[in-house]
Amino acid sequence: MKLDGKNVVITGATSGIGKEAAIEIARMKPCLVLPVRNLEKGEQVKKQIVAESDNPAVYLMKCDLASFDSIRNFAREFKKQFSGLHLLINNAGIWQNKKSETKDGIEMTFGVNHLGPFLLTNLLLDEIRSGVPARIINVSSEAHRYTGMNFNDPEGKKKFSTFKAYGQSKLANILFTRYLAQMLREDGVTVNCMHPGFVATNLFDRIAPFLRPVFGLFMKTPRQGAETIVFLALSPGVEGSTGGYYVNKKKKKPSGAALDNKAAEKLWMLSSQYTGMEETSLINLPFENQI
Numbered sequence: 264m265k266l267d268g269k270n271v272v273i274t275g276a277t278s279g280i281g282k283e284a285a286i287e288i289a290r291m292k293p294c295l296v297l298p299v300r301n302l303e304k305g306e307q308v309k310k311q312i313v314a315e316s317d318n319p320a321v322y323l324m325k326c327d328l329a330s331f332d333s334i335r336n337f338a339r340e341f342k343k344q345f346s347g348l349h350l351l352i353n354n355a356g357i358w359q360n361k362k363s364e365t366k367d368g369i370e371m372t373f374g375v376n377h378l379g380p381f382l383l384t385n386l387l388l389d390e391i392r393s394g395v396p397a398r399i400i401n402v403s404s405e406a407h408r409y410t411g412m413n414f415n416d417p418e419g420k421k422k423f424s425t426f427k428a429y430g431q432s433k434l435a436n437i438l439f440t441r442y443l444a445q446m447l448r449e450d451g452v453t454v455n456c457m458h459p460g461f462v463a464t465n466l467f468d469r470i471a472p473f474l475r476p477v478f479g480l481f482m483k484t485p486r487q488g489a490e491t492i493v494f495l496a497l498s499p500g501v502e503g504s505t506g507g508y509y510v511n512k513k514k515k516k517p518s519g520a521a522l523d524n525k526a527a528e529k530l531w532m533l534s535s536q537y538t539g540m541e542e543t544s545l546i547n548l549p550f551e552n553q554i
Contacts, residue, residue, distance in 0.1 A: 264398060264497050266293035270348050272341070272387070274298050274328065274380070275355025277308045280402075280459050283489035284352065288496055289316035296345065298326030298337050298383075328355055328379030329365040331538060338386035347394035348387055350496055353380035354402045356432075362423045369537065370418035372425075376432035381439055382538040395451030396502070399443065400495045403456045403508065407434035408518045412526050414533065437508055437521040438530045444506035453505040455495050458515075459488035 271293040275281035289295050289312050299305035305323040312321050322344075326337035341348075356376045365374035380401060384391075391397045410430035413419075419428055437456050444454035494512040495501055508517040520526065535541050 264350070264396070264499070264502070266291040266350065266497070269293045269350070270296065270345050270390075270394065271350040271352070272296045272298065272348060273352040273354060274326075274383070275402075276312075277301070277304050279485045280488040280492065281352075281354040282308055282312070283486045284354065284492040284496070286312050286315050287489065287493045288350075288352075289313075289318040289321060291497065292318050292320070293350070294320045294322070294345070296322050296324060296341065298328075299323050300325075300327045300329075326383075327366070328375045328383070329367075329371065331367050331378075331382060333366075334379060334382050335386065338383065341387065342390060345390070348390040349394040349397050350400075351384060351387060351391060351398075352400045352402075352492060352496065353384065353436075354400075354492065355379070356402060358425070358429045360425050362419065362425075362428075370420075370423075370428065372428040372432050373418055373435070376429070377435040377439065378534060378537050380436070381534045382540065384443065385538070385540050391452055392447075392450050397452045398496060399440075399447075399452065399454040400492060401436045401440045401454070401456040402492065403436040403440070403458055404429075404433040405458045405510070406430040407437055407521055410434060411520045412438070412530060414526075414529055417533065434518070434521055435530055435534075437517050438523070438527040439534070440508070441506050441521070441524075442527040442531050448505065453501070453503065455501065455505060455507045455509060457491045457495060457509040459491060 271288060273281060273285050276285040276297045277299055285295060297305060302323060302325060309321050309323055313319055324337055324340055327333040357372060359372050363371045365371055384399060406429055410427050412431060412434060440454050440456040447454060491509050491512050495509060507514045
C-alpha cells in the first residue's frame with residue numbers, strides 16, 4: 264500500500280510496538296497523526312519518529328482512550344484538519360493487575376482495549392470510506408484463546424480477573440474486526456487483526472520481578488513485535504484480504520469463540536449501547552468465510 268501523502272492514524276505510538284510501527288510507516292512519507300494522552304511524552308516520541316524516518320509530517324493530537332468525550336473531541340478535530348483517512352491502526356492497549364475504571368465508569372481493560380477503539384473507528388468511518396482503498400488494523404493477542412465473552416458481566420463486576428479481563432478484551436478485538444470487515448466488505452476498506460507476539464514492552468511491567476529473566480528469554484523486541492503490523496499496513500500481498508487474524512505475518516485461525524458470528528453481532532450491539540453509537544447499523548448474518 265502506497266502511503267506517500269496519505270493520512271495515517273496510529274494509537275499507542277508513544278512506546279513499544281506502536282512506536283516502532285510508527286517509525287517504519289513514517290518512512291513511507293504519509294501524514295502521520297498520533298492520538299496521545301500525554302502531549303509532553305508525545306513530543307519526545309515525535310522528534311524520534313521524525314529523525315529516524317526523515318518525515319516531518321508527524322502530528323500530535325490529544326486523545327485519551329479512557330474517555331469517550333476525549334475520543335469524540337479527537338475525531339472532531341481530525342475531521343477539521345484532515346481530509347480522508349487511509350490507514351487506521353488501533354494499537355493502544357493496557358493490562359491492569361487491579362480493577363479500575365475509565366472516566367465513564369467502565370472497567371478499564373474493557374473500556375480502553377475494546378470500547379475505545381470501537382468508538383474511535385466508528386467516528387472516523389466517513390473519513391475512512393472517503394480514503395479508499397483504506398485499511399484498518401486492530402492489535403489483538405493469542406490471549407484471546409483462554410476465555411469467552413461474558414455478556415452477562417462484561418466488566419467483571421461480579422468477579423474480576425486481570426487475565427480474563429485482558430483475554431476477553433483481545434477476543435473482543437477479533438470479533439469487532441470480523442464484524443466490521445463484513446460491514447465494510449463493499450466499501451473498499453479492509454479490516455484485519457493480529458497478534459504481535461510476547462513482546463518486551465511496558466504492557467508487561469507488572470510481571471513479578473523474579474519471573475522477568477525467564478520471560479525475557481523468549482520475548483520479542485518491540486521492533487520484532489511491530490513487523491506484522493507493518494506487514495498488514497504496507498504489503499501488497501494482503502490487498503483485498505479482510506476479516507483475518509495474523510500471527511508472524513501469516514493468517515491463522517483464531518479460537519472458536521472468535522469465530523462466533525452471533526457473539527460478534529451481540530458484541531457490536533452491546534458496544535454501540537456503551538458508547539452511544541446506537542445509530543450504527545447491523546449487518547445481515549451469516550458472515551462470509553473470511554478467516
